[in-house]
Amino acid sequence: MLAPAYKASKGGGILLTKNTAIDYALCNIRVNGVCPGYVETDLLKRCVEEACEDQKKFYEQVIAFHPIRIARPEKIVYNWLYFSYRWRLYGSMRTCTAN
Numbered sequence: 001m002l003a004p005a006y007k008a009s010k011g012g013g014i015l016l017t018k019n020t021a022i023d024y025a026l027c028n029i030r031v032n033g034v035c036p037g038y039v040e041t042d043l044l045k046r047c048v049e050e051a052c053e054d055q056k057k058f059y060e061q062v063i064a065f066h067p068i069r070i071a072r073p074e075k076i077v078y079n080w081l082y083f084s085y086r087w088r089l090y091g092s093m094r095t096c097t098a099n
Contacts, residue, residue, distance in 0.1 A: 014033065017032065017033035034079040037071060038062050038070045039071045039072070040070050040072050040073070
């Protein structure tokens with residue numbers, strides 16, 4: 001199961017974002033992060049094909065865990081646009097879970 005590695009890398013990304021924001025705050029540089037769940041990419045498709053005998057069951061389990069949906073890469077851009085507009089003047093050290 002890859003869940004521990006996935007969760008550790010997600011946590012590492014969040015801490016990297018927060019610590020980088022702290023380090024660069026005095027330089028007036030804002031650091032924010034978007035943390036998507038599963039994203040429909042070629043890598044995900046390839047991993048599912050190689051690791052799962054029943055691909056349909058895998059996607060059903062993912063959707064049960066992330067009831068909103070599997071994200072499409074172009075939809076993640078909307079989260080970045082939100083950061084660039086909404087918090088460009090106000091905040092840093094923000095992370096957005098994009099599901």
